[in-house]
Amino acid sequence: MNTDAVKVLPGRYCNSLTEYSRFITREVNIGDVPMGGNNPIRIQSMTTTDTMDTIGTVEQTIRMVDAGCEYVRITAPSIKEAQNLAEIKKQLRARGYTVPLVADIHFTPNAAEVAARIVEKVRVNPGNYADKKKFDQIDYTDVEYQGELDRIFQKFTPLVKVCKEYGTAMRIGTNHGSLSDRIMSRYGDTPQGMVESAMEFMRMCEQLNYYNLVISMKSSNPQVMVQAYRLLVETMVAEGMNYPLHLGVTEAGDGEDGRIKSAVGIGTLLEDGLGDTVRVSLTEEPEAEAPVAIELVRRYTERKAESEKQKAEEKELLAFSVQPSASHSPYEYKKRETYEANAFIGGHLVPRVVIDLSKKNLKDPAVLNEAGYLYSPLLDKYNMAEASVDFVYLADELPSFVLPGNLKQLYNYNTWLKLADKTNCHPVFTLQEYIADVDRSSKLNLVRLQPADIDSEAFGSIPLDNSLVLVLETEALHGMAEQRAFFFKMEELGLDVPVIVKRSYVFDSETEADPKYSIADLTSKLQLYASTDLGALLVDGFGDGIWIDAPELPTGVITSTAFGILQATRSRISKTEYISCPSCGRTLFDLMITTQMIRSRTSHLKGLKIGIMGCIVNGPGEMADADYGYVGSGTDKITLYRGKEAVKKNISSANALDELINIIKADGNWIDLETPESEFSGLKN
Numbered sequence: 312m313n314t315d316a317v318k319v320l321p322g323r324y325c326n327s328l329t330e331y332s333r334f335i336t337r338e339v340n341i342g343d344v345p346m347g348g349n350n351p352i353r354i355q356s357m358t359t360t361d362t363m364d365t366i367g368t369v370e371q372t373i374r375m376v377d378a379g380c381e382y383v384r385i386t387a388p389s390i391k392e393a394q395n396l397a398e399i400k401k402q403l404r405a406r407g408y409t410v411p412l413v414a415d416i417h418f419t420p421n422a423a424e425v426a427a428r429i430v431e432k433v434r435v436n437p438g439n440y441a442d443k444k445k446f447d448q449i450d451y452t453d454v455e456y457q458g459e460l461d462r463i464f465q466k467f468t469p470l471v472k473v474c475k476e477y478g479t480a481m482r483i484g485t486n487h488g489s490l491s492d493r494i495m496s497r498y499g500d501t502p503q504g505m506v507e508s509a510m511e512f513m514r515m516c517e518q519l520n521y522y523n524l525v526i527s528m529k530s531s532n533p534q535v536m537v538q539a540y541r542l543l544v545e546t547m548v549a550e551g552m553n554y555p556l557h558l559g560v561t562e563a564g565d566g567e568d569g570r571i572k573s574a575v576g577i578g579t580l581l582e583d584g585l586g587d588t589v590r591v592s593l594t595e596e597p598e599a600e601a602p603v604a605i606e607l608v609r610r611y612t613e614r615k616a617e618s619e620k621q622k623a624e625e626k627e628l629l630a631f632s633v634q635p636s637a638s639h640s641p642y643e644y645k646k647r648e649t650y651e652a653n654a655f656i657g658g659h660l661v662p663r664v665v666i667d668l669s670k671k672n673l674k675d676p677a678v679l680n681e682a683g684y685l686y687s688p689l690l691d692k693y694n695m696a697e698a699s700v701d702f703v704y705l706a707d708e709l710p711s712f713v714l715p716g717n718l719k720q721l722y723n724y725n726t727w728l729k730l731a732d733k734t735n736c737h738p739v740f741t742l743q744e745y746i747a748d749v750d751r752s753s754k755l756n757l758v759r760l761q762p763a764d765i766d767s768e769a770f771g772s773i774p775l776d777n778s779l780v781l782v783l784e785t786e787a788l789h790g791m792a793e794q795r796a797f798f799f800k801m802e803e804l805g806l807d808v809p810v811i812v813k814r815s816y817v818f819d820s821e822t823e824a825d826p827k828y829s830i831a832d833l834t835s836k837l838q839l840y841a842s843t844d845l846g847a848l849l850v851d852g853f854g855d856g857i858w859i860d861a862p863e864l865p866t867g868v869i870t871s872t873a874f875g876i877l878q879a880t881r882s883r884i885s886k887t888e889y890i891s892c893p894s895c896g897r898t899l900f901d902l903m904i905t906t907q908m909i910r911s912r913t914s915h916l917k918g919l920k921i922g923i924m925g926c927i928v929n930g931p932g933e934m935a936d937a938d939y940g941y942v943g944s945g946t947d948k949i950t951l952y953r954g955k956e957a958v959k960k961n962i963s964s965a966n967a968l969d970e971l972i973n974i975i976k977a978d979g980n981w982i983d984l985e986t987p988e989s990e991f992s993g994l995k996n
């Protein structure tokens with residue numbers, strides 16, 4: 312076992328919480344594209360064609376490789392598909408494509424043993440490979456539990472032997488939604504259960520002296536996924552293992568939601584130096600996934616060298632040495648405890664959203680439309696959308712119209728001081744301004760500062776009362792870690808002041824250098840970067856508000872990115888969530904069209920989580936995170952779920968959406984689209 316490269320300390324999940332440092336894993340050979348060690352973080356995806364459609368699969372694979380995929384996964388539900396992988400591989404090689412292929416296996420050891428002789432890697436799901444799954448609540452005694460492991464060992468050994476003989480790699484891919492009865496009985500569907508599910512198979516592989524392994528811990532909930540990967544690393548290190556990590560958020564959905572959710576999960580782990588390959592799962596064409604994965608990974612290729620350079624040039628960015636606080640566990644969610652700043656922010660209130668409108672046209676009330684306040688010139692009033700920002704920063708600019716009462720205005724201190732009417736207006740100070748003997752607001756005072764300021768004399772003399780809220784900014788390249796270190800330090804000092812986390816994104820140099828960047832490209836970059844930087848803090852319970860600055864992008868993009876991040880981290884729900892699979896060769900209906908159809912009729916059901924799955928390969932456990940499920944169960948057959956319970960089985964797809972809506976209505980969870988949106992309903996909790 313190559314343990315030389317394992318740097319993570321026992322009880323920890325990454326090399327450093329303050330410096331960018333990649334967790335160096337053992338190198339695994341997958342065809343001629345090795346993974347792990349010091350190799351680049353690899354990009355991969357999965358085909359959506361029927362595996363028996365050789366030409367279709369070959370052509371889709373080529374499109375994926377041309378888009379940047381370094382490995383391509385193809386489903387092999389039975390022996391005949393496994394055998395057809397040979398023909399697919401032959402045709403790809405004949406066309407000059409040497410991309411390593413990965414066979415995706417679920418229930419069929421015999422298909423896996425065929426595929427492992429053909430392709431470069433097989434993926435097995437320990438939750439349903441040679442394992443019993445009746446979704447029963449069974450209490451296993453220690454003897455019964457061990458008996459199950461012995462039985463699995465017997466079934467799993469032939470595959471490991473084939474992989475050893477043919478030099479085939481294997482991914483042990485745990486899925487939150489498909490844990491075995493045995494694991495569920497002992498650990499529940501927890502990150503610990505996910506880790507143990509993989510570890511059992513990893514220990515069996517090592518017992519057979521087979522080490523060509525890659526591990527994944529996927530969930531559609533980024534919080535669970537992040538916790539599971541962290542716990543996996545800690546557990547591996549404790550057992551002297553350092554296998555490469557395949558990162559992915561499963562069933563992330565499509566469009567903006569899919570990108571944000573993926574970035575929150577994958578980006579959070581990449582920030583901590585974890586991850587050797589990335590697969591972004593979108594309910595879109597598979598060739599759309601690689602560019603998203605490439606953009607996520609690109610930030611880390613030079614991160615270490617660039618951070619060092621920045622620190623050498625700008626001493627004030629020096630990260631201070633901190634340890635995570637005793638009360639903070641990276642393996643479970645706990646919101647940082649803060650006081651409630653006079654009912655505006657902090658405490659038990661949902662995280663607030665701040666945007667900067669100071670450079671917009673403040674003569675026109677319609678400027679607020681994209682901030683979620685829809686102005687009607689006819690009625691001369693505003694209606695609030697579900698995603699309406701809480702604070703607008705106006706710097707030193709005064710609007711020439713009356714803003715809605717629910718929207719709080721933030722002004723630079725000196726401008727605020729001169730306002731004749733300060734109703735709904737609050738000051739934003741620098742640290743130096745705030746500690747000077749000045750007029751402060753009795754209700755809410757925001758103070759901008761950088762993480763390193765916490766060690767300054769000025770910070771030590773800051774007057775503390777319930778009106779104070781900090782706005783934490785950073786220019787550091789490894790800014791998330793710097794901001795996180797600030798939270799650890801706050802806890803060490805026993806300070807419960809609410810904090811708004813602010814990040815700024817300026818893409819100017821890139822757009823000037825390369826005019827091919829469109830607004831759509833920059834929007835995608837913003838979604839991925841901000842979701843990583845802010846999401847990584849929110850999944851750990853840090854942050855009472857977020858403030859995203861991106862001067863080149865429209866206000867609407869910033870607003871919806873901010874609310875998307877809060878939704879993906881489950882810290883503030885403002886819309887319906889769709890947990891839709893990316894589709895694959897098992898898919899029983901058109902995922903993209905169906906998802907759009909379901910979205911068009913249910914997107915106003917704020918807070919509901921609807922699962923849309925092409926098949927039930929992972930069983931009803933897949934629905935654990937969804938309120939309702941729409942699942943392919945046969946040709947033109949749909950089964951509808953309420954949670955994990957199948958409530959309508961094998962109904963025609965023509966009626967399925969109407970039936971789903973009827974179930975939602977019967978449960979009292981439906982609201983009519985015509986319901987007028989609330990006007991000035993107050994800051995929502």
Ligand code: SF4
Pocket residue numbers: 892893894895896897898899924925926927928929
């Ligand atoms: S749930 Fe979707 S992606 Fe997963 S196996 Fe079924 S069809 Fe394929």
